[in-house]
Amino acid sequence: MLPLNTNRLFIYPCRLPLLTQIFLEHPHARETLQANIPENWPQPDLKEQLPHFIELLQHDPRSFPWMLWIIVNKEEGTVIGDIGFKGRPDKNGVIEIGYTLLPSWRKKGYMREAATALVEWAFRQPHVKKLIAECDVTNTASMKVLQHLGMEEVKSPGEMLHWQLMNK
Template sequence: MATVETEHLRLIPCNSEILKAAIKGNDSIAQKLGVTIQDNWTEFGVGALQYSLDKLTENEDEKDWWTYFPIHKKDNRLIGSGGYKGKPTSDGTVELGYEIAPAYRNKGLATEMTKGLIENAFKNSSVKTIIAHTLGFENPSTKVLLKCGFEKVEEINDPDDGLIWKWELRNKNGTTNQ
């Protein structure tokens, strides 16, 4: 599993052992990765980590297509989570998501992490399109996606979450869209 390097971040792909340590708690993941842990580093929570672990356990082909932990290089600190919602579909679509701890927001790090995930996904020749979903109004996540070249392509009325916007970024002729 290859770590994704950006200017300020090291995006560590989570295998089963890393996910189990994160589910166990901050002390466990800090020891496993040799980093400090930012307070409130995840809003997605243990449920999302367990879901990723279950998917990896079910299918080894899913490795590299779930959770990545962004480590702020200068601080050697876990500051969020992100990654993909599974391996590319048969038509070459992969979905990504991301979160940054409140203390590290508004510093361009969510955009940097997203660009790293985009570049990483498009290295796989089967990936043609990356999608993302946000709440259906302008917010910090929509700004990140716009900065990364995504276009809003659909509005969806979700029974649980209300209005959701679907975003898309196409891989043009095998090059990254950065």
């Protein structure tokens, strides 16, 4: 069932038209999502990645829904962040998750809720065997989300911590 629906959130996967609308800052994106889009979203990292996502979906439509998902707070009807995977499962069934929330929505359990819903969805898909993630060693909020998902830290030389979770 898409979008994903949790207690407080709708989580929408982005098809090519919506990605293009977001990239172009077109007003139809608000209509498509039926949500307010704050001026500070998308964040700079996502803005930089949008052309890559658009190109990937143009050349590989099967990449949907394995990239960007938009997190909308139900009560406020507002985009509060994004979550997704860095492409579809590889030949070994591995997917990598990434996410971000707008600063004013952090430390309220929203990312835990969104990540739980998305990981549960992913593990119901055929061929998904393992979830991986990485986060900066100073990002304790992200570490808490990954721990909540049941991920375990694996060898991590340097400034990034690496995590994994096997599909049961």
